[in-house]
Amino acid sequence: MNLCDIEKINFAAQAKVMKALAHPSRLLVVHALMDHELCVCELRDLLKQDISTVSRHLSVLKNAGLLAEEKRGLYVYYKLIVPCLANFLNCVNRMVSETNKK
Amino acid sequence: MNLCDIEKINFAAQAKVMKALAHPSRLLVVHALMDHELCVCELRDLLKQDISTVSRHLSVLKNAGLLAEEKRGLYVYYKLIVPCLANFLNCVNRMVSETNKK
């Protein structure tokens, strides 16, 4: 990739995605949603935080284009819509494990 | 991946890595370093920011385990040490491009 290409990339938009992933609670959400969709209240139980806080985390992820929501009855279900996330998170995880070993 | 696995993952450490990538200037640095190592002053020219700011960005990336530095003479050269970054950043880039199209 040359500098010309680099300049075309919207780094602010990319940073928004990374920023959405840059929080332990939101990473936990993403991992949990890799298996199957979950509603906000299930995620609240997982995060053990105020539901308003959970809702805000979810809106950050949704706003970054990582999640989709679907309302069914009283519940709002969130699911992951970026499949290539898994590979990278595994890579990061391996990296972190390596670093911690030393 | 089940919940038992999830609990074993060090989300704080992973978040640190993501946080390091969660800034336009640092993303630009990472992209630039995909080709070859660069010294701080070259990166300053690229970012067009105060060298102290650039140095801080680099220390964030280094501290997250993404970069290595090597001092040669007056110059400090930084290089990328996490090859799997490229795949993910391309994925994010495609994602962002898709989103902007709509």
Next chain:
DNA sequence: TGTATGAATGGCAAAATAGACAAATATGAT
């Protein structure tokens, strides 16, 4: 030794983020 250059660090002010509570909204059940 003194000087010049590259880079890192201390400290500060502005901006962004996180988390909680209260209030508002939406939906389903009685």
Next chain:
DNA sequence: ATCATATTTGTCTATTTTGCCATTCATACA
């Protein structure tokens, strides 16, 4: 219509991050 539950949003405070300036540190060279 009323009530209960799920979720979102407004608002506030505390914390973190960013970016710059000034200073310090490190290295090369005269």
